[in-house]
Amino acid sequence: MRLSRYFLPVLKETPAEAQIASHRLMLRAGMIRQASAGIYSWLPLGLKVLRRLEQIVHEEQQRAGHHPMLMPTIQSADLWQESGRYNAYGKELLRIEDRHGRDMLYGPTNEELITDIFRREVTSYKQLPLTLYHIQWKFRDEIRPRFGVMRGREFLMKDGYNFDVSKEDALHAYNRHLVSYLRTYERMGLQAIPMRADGGPIGGDYTHEFLVLAETGESEVFYDSAVTDLRLGDRAIDFDDRAQCQAIMEEFTTPYARTDETHDDAIFAEVPEERRRKARGIEVGQIFYFGTKYSDPLKALVQTAEGEQVPVHMGSHGIGVSRLVGALIEANHDENGIIWPEGVAPFGAAIVNLKQGDTDCDWVCEELYAGLNAAGVEALYDDREERAGAKFATMDLIGCPWRLTVGPRGLKEGNVELTSRRTGESEAMSPAAAIDRLRGIFAGL
Amino acid sequence: MRLSRYFLPVLKETPAEAQIASHRLMLRAGMIRQASAGIYSWLPLGLKVLRRLEQIVHEEQQRAGHHPMLMPTIQSADLWQESGRYNAYGKELLRIEDRHGRDMLYGPTNEELITDIFRREVTSYKQLPLTLYHIQWKFRDEIRPRFGVMRGREFLMKDGYNFDVSKEDALHAYNRHLVSYLRTYERMGLQAIPMRADGGPIGGDYTHEFLVLAETGESEVFYDSAVTDLRLGDRAIDFDDRAQCQAIMEEFTTPYARTDETHDDAIFAEVPEERRRKARGIEVGQIFYFGTKYSDPLKALVQTAEGEQVPVHMGSHGIGVSRLVGALIEANHDENGIIWPEGVAPFGAAIVNLKQGDTDCDWVCEELYAGLNAAGVEALYDDREERAGAKFATMDLIGCPWRLTVGPRGLKEGNVELTSRRTGESEAMSPAAAIDRLRGIFAGL
Known part of the structure; x- marks a missing residue:
């Protein structure tokens, strides 16, 4: 691109409304402009970075055998009433009434919709395992949006959903996602540490958040410094190999690493003192195994090899794609501006x-x-x-x-x-x- | 892709709700599933086609020198009040109230938002010409959505906006878009005929719609059969060459071709009788030059070479990307199913x-x-x-x-x-x- 023909409105002044480096630099570098509170337009330079991240996410998802699809942004409230989340979700759910007075919503996540697709199309264990994902805009009506794309209202997320006939299969899907996410972040030049997390409104017995260490992170994190030495590097990975995925999961999750939500002082005290770290982190992804939490109420059943009808075992898995642009800048900048890792540079x-x-x-x-x-x-x-x-x-x-x-x-x-x-x-x-x-x-x- | 591992839920039965071939075939071929009225999930096969079309649109837009960016789906009502369209637009505009009681809307188009970005960043003719575009989901709350993705509520559209210092420059942008659209449709294996159109809610003195002939088209069209012999083919095009773009525009728009909205029996009668055709067509794109319709009320001014402050001349240009999937199938199928042109085949x-x-x-x-x-x-x-x-x-x-x-x-x-x-x-x-x-x-x- 020739700069004389490009649309790159850089700012000399630091915008007053921006409190953290990534927000300031994205505005100054002409990457984004605010359209309204917590909602941004991506200018050409910002969009290039966003697309590079999307591309990496797509490639790594498909490498792991997951299928891309695309669910709409606007959903009917019906399915959310069926799952019980319509009332449970609170004010962050953007509720909409259409011209016929029907209750709709702007999807903050898609467990209900994907389970509905699944239950209409899949009936047998022979069609499993299956993991579907999409990269789509989501909306969470944050009471106080701030920090630019880090805590916006309209944000781009990859969310994926695995469907398996048994808990054992679903836990392989969980491990496969964990490994795939590690690859994804490493390709972006980021170290994202899987930390034991809390299920929150998605639910789930097994869940890890991926956190990038940064002073401006919203979460307090506690970890064994040994975890920061771990790298996947270029080791060959067979995503169908259960033992390998399990071993990598254990390698990366055995050292103590938790957010304040799950932190346990007693266990942390067992980490040798010189390796105990307390810091702040930015959440850039989360994986869940939640079993039959949605397939039970939505009656998503499959027939097993033995002819039994069982609710399908599920998990969901998210990467905050637009938020990652901010996280990358928080982790890669100096007083003169941004320093893109080669893998994501516009x-x-x-x-x-x-x-x-x-x-x-x-x-x-x-x-x-x-x-x-x-x-x-x-x-x-x-x-x-x-x-x-x-x-x-x-x-x-x-x-x-x-x-x-x-x-x-x-x-x-x-x-x-x-x-x-x-x-x-x-x-x-x-x-x-x-x-x-x-x-x-x-x-x- | 190995079919044994793919998610391709084909249907043997013809779904009762589908009235036209493209809707039936997209359901039967496992390309889409309805999420709610006029809103669809794109399954892996459907998404592949959609992405191929997007890719062609991106390549042809950038070939013509236009810059990709991305505006959000949710907009504040403020700008629409400023332009006067908030009240004028009617019930097709999906109006939303956020948790703070602020009026928002799901963008059906983006003239206001892009003009706002422009007026905040561009002040001089030296920064022009400039054409920005995005491919983003839009929402029109159709009273009676039907025909699958052909008349859905949530739909994917490329919309682009040119900014020029004079009417003359803006008309070159108009011609450039016309030529670029012809290339785009030809690469998709479609013949889309530019027809003189009506400005509608966008407004505009100069506007052409692009129509694909199909029995199931929503518009009645009248044309000189000579227009269907025209092809760009592989001629070299220099999008900066005003004379060439003007000549191609004239070549393709001189033969009579109008929709019922602008049809004129008297002029049509001048076409030799054996070349007069009446048919139906599907609209797959539209281009507008509307001068200062938005830059006037929104005060988007630029300084000319002579130091004068003038409202910028604008046009907007749309391609219905998701609707094109349906149009392609209407134009390319037989009793056994879809027949994809090579350029867009999944x-x-x-x-x-x-x-x-x-x-x-x-x-x-x-x-x-x-x-x-x-x-x-x-x-x-x-x-x-x-x-x-x-x-x-x-x-x-x-x-x-x-x-x-x-x-x-x-x-x-x-x-x-x-x-x-x-x-x-x-x-x-x-x-x-x-x-x-x-x-x-x-x-x-």
């Missing part, structure tokens, strides 16, 4: 032309621009007539992980400058070498 | 194993499956234990454009059978030749 590389209009500089910039895009590295080329300082400031603010600076002095030696946004370190090299370097960095992300 | 090829469990058949099917996916042709492999007739019927119903049939008799000669869903014609060839043939057909779609 543009992998920035090209800054120090002397727009100079034949050599313009030519090399065009070559870099075409070469990077051909190499699969999406580049943002600042081709405006602006002084160098302003160009650097914009690129630092919006957080492109790599910057290529092209100026007459370097070009005399045949070089451009490659700068890491994270370390600030620069290296001179030929344009071709810079393209090769970046191709290598972004390959396979 | 799976390009079906693999039918006539003797599941036979070592040779299984092996060749696996080779085809891997080979097609590697060749960029997404394949659906029916690996179930089912009789051949049922397998053929499913694949015909869901409309894969090409079927590969693998059976012991053909394999004795080293052949599989490649069958066109559209013509029904079959040809025997080696598995490698079949992969090559399909690679060629799908390359560059």
Whole structure:
């Protein structure tokens, strides 16, 4: 993208209403604008990041064998009355009356609707296991929306639902989701720690929240520092392998890690003192196994191999996709702006032309621009007539992980400058070498 | 995808509530299920088609230089009061009251919100031209929703908005959209005829609707048959070239083509009688130039090169993405089911194993499956234990454009059978030749 043609309304001033870094930086970098309280428009740069996260979530869900579908945002209240949640849910549920006076609602989650689809279509254990998911906008009418997309009212969530004939199968689905979520967050460059959680309005005997450590997190968390050393890395995972999924689940959930809701001082005291940590965390996902909590009242039955009719065992699994954009920034920024991990950067590389209009500089910039895009590295080329300082400031603010600076002095030696946004370190090299370097960095992300 | 693991709940019976072919076939092929009146869940197969259409729309919008963003579904009523549409819009507008008693609405369109973003960020002609678009769910509370996704309440639409400093520039944006829409529909395998239309609640002096001819269309249309011979084909288009866009606009809009809303018997009578056609059509898109209709009341001003403050010239442009799925089926089906054009098919090829469990058949099917996916042709492999007739019927119903049939008799000669869903014609060839043939057909779609 050429910046001269892009819509990137960056702000020099820090918006007064923004209390935390991610909110400030998303406004300043021209990623979002508030439409009304807790509801945002995503401008082109913000949408690019959101779409990259969605893409990673889709790929990892499908790698684990889950099927994408899409439920609507507006639901009839009928199913919620059937499950008993219509009255239980409280004021966060946005209730709507349509022109015929029928009670509708803007879905904050979809257990009822997916169970209804299931009970109409699936009758036998032979059609199981089945996990369906979607990435769709949800609404929770927060009494006091704040922190930008971190606690908005309209938010994008991936929610998935597994259907299994037995508790044993459903617990494999639970483990499979846990492993799949670990992969998902690692690809985004985030460490999200699974912590024992509370069921809340979804319910559930087994549930883990995934938390990203950040000072601005809404939850107080307590953990054994050993948990932060764990990585999936590039180990091969077979999501049908129950033993492997179970082992990874145990590896990542054995060290003590709990939010204040489930924290237990006595158990925490058994962690060696030098490894005991208290911090704050941002919740970016949660998985549940809740058995027959919805299939019982909604009568979602399947026939077992023995010919018995049993309520299907279910779990649900959520990733806060729009909230993750905020969480990523909370975990990746400095005083100059955002520092995107390569896997989620809206543009992998920035090209800054120090002397727009100079034949050599313009030519090399065009070559870099075409070469990077051909190499699969999406580049943002600042081709405006602006002084160098302003160009650097914009690129630092919006957080492109790599910057290529092209100026007459370097070009005399045949070089451009490659700068890491994270370390600030620069290296001179030929344009071709810079393209090769970046191709290598972004390959396979 | 292996059918044994997919969620594809096909129906043998024709659902009683479905009056038109696309609604019947989308239900029978397991593409959608009704969640409540006029509101649908998209099952995996339906979502695949919807995503293919979205992808084409995105690619063609960006090819024309338009920027993707995303506005929320829920809007504050304030802006609509400012534009005067809050009271004017009628009962199709879904009005909502939030927990604080504030008036909100589910956006049926976004002129107000985009104009608000524009007026807060753009002040000078130097930042123009600018066209922003999004693909987002909309809601129109139809009094009598029917025909499945063709006249639903919650529907997916691409809506785009151009901002220009003068009427002349805005009319280029109008032409650019017209050309871009022609390309978009052609890539989907659809002929959509631009017809002179009526502004309706959006307003506008210049407006064209795009209609697909179909017996089940909601509009009566009158046209010169010469218009149906027109194709963009693969001509090179420069969307910055005003003369070229203007010429294409004239080429496609000069032959008489109007809906009953704008039809004029006297002008129609001038068309040679043998070319006069009266038919029915499905509206799949509309473009508007409405000048300063929204920028005036919302005070969206820009400074001209001469230093004057003028209201920005705008147009809006919509493509009914979810409705297009229905329109495509209305235009492409037979008594056995859907016939997807290659450019939008959920799976390009079906693999039918006539003797599941036979070592040779299984092996060749696996080779085809891997080979097609590697060749960029997404394949659906029916690996179930089912009789051949049922397998053929499913694949015909869901409309894969090409079927590969693998059976012991053909394999004795080293052949599989490649069958066109559209013509029904079959040809025997080696598995490698079949992969090559399909690679060629799908390359560059």
